[in-house]
Amino acid sequence: MGIFNFFKKKETERHFDPTNITVRDLGKGYIFEYNTENWTVTAVFEYDWGGNYFTREFTIQNGEIIKYLHLEDDGGLTVTLSDKIKIRKLGEEVTDFIYEKQKPPKKIIFEGIKYFLDEKAPGYTKEIDQETWAELVSYDYIDEDEEKVLSIEQYSDESFEASVGQIIPESSIYNILPKEEN
């Protein structure tokens, strides 16, 4: 997981410029457009990678479709849009490797695309308005063209979650509308 400290400050009040609300300003209940469709942020998760480095993930919903928008500022902002997938969808070879070695392999081929392990990072995560942190190790993969991403998160010896997605331009998230503060 990349290093960045953009989200390290606890935000107690909003600070966006209403004339220019960006993806960095997103919060729970916000509405935005992506691919000419309306999406609503239904949950916000914070990841603490140590050394005051944080990333943030938004659960977003469009009707019955749920996706995950991950923001990472490692000098420049990287926005990834992902779908959660069952770990078994990665194939027998990968799942066998994971359960034998208690960690994923360095290369994964999924739906014809070869992903390479880019980074392994231990950290903690929690929903932003909750108190309890969960420990995890994140294995981030990227394809040869550095456009598609795959991520496996390990929460315990036998608990793994996977997601697959793509890097999208920041500008593809637009018409962001804030939720009224309570």
Add this chain to the structure above:
Amino acid sequence: MNIFKRLFNVGKAEANSAIDKMEDPIKMTEQGIRDMKGDLTKALEGLAQVKAMLIRSQNDKKQFEAIVKDYQNKAMLILQKVQKNELPAEDGDRLAKEALVKKEENQAQVNRTIMEVEKFSQSTSQLERNVSSLRVNISKWENELKTLKARVKVANATKNLNKQMAGIDSSSTVNMLEKMKEKVEEEEALAGAYGDIANEAKSVDDEIDKVLDTTSLSANNDLEALKRQMGLS
């Protein structure tokens, strides 16, 4: 407080007064922009609320449409079963009728959500126009503010330059140098006067010393004695 400091303060006060007069519209514009941004935030929040209702209505509409389609299919399947003698005609008709009643109930919900979608779409469009208008005004004000600030800078610089050129700026360097020159001349004149007085006082003392001095008399006596010793006198 010396005169230069006083003069400088007078000049500074005058300049501040002039700038204050110019700053009022700047502060007013800045406050106006802050107020408009507050209004824009509220408008965006309102738009978000209406858009959320629009999204919910659109989702409801899709769900009710799916249910309508489902009851339609069920009614058809029931009739097909009757046709295939897999179900008694009486039961088939009753169940198919029930399915069609359910279909109609949900069709009513579809019609309701269509109206809601229409209503919320109109509200959304109206609010989007308001938001757009506010954005344009804020942008206009921000540009005017930039221009105003630049004009204040230019006005102040021009004013100071003109004052210096006219030689009426009490805090100008030229004026201060002139005043310093006068001051130095005054000091020099005063020093000269003290010098004259000092010289005058010294001459009186010298005369007194001269009168009272015995050194010269003693020397004359010594000279006469030496001449006598040498047989010259």
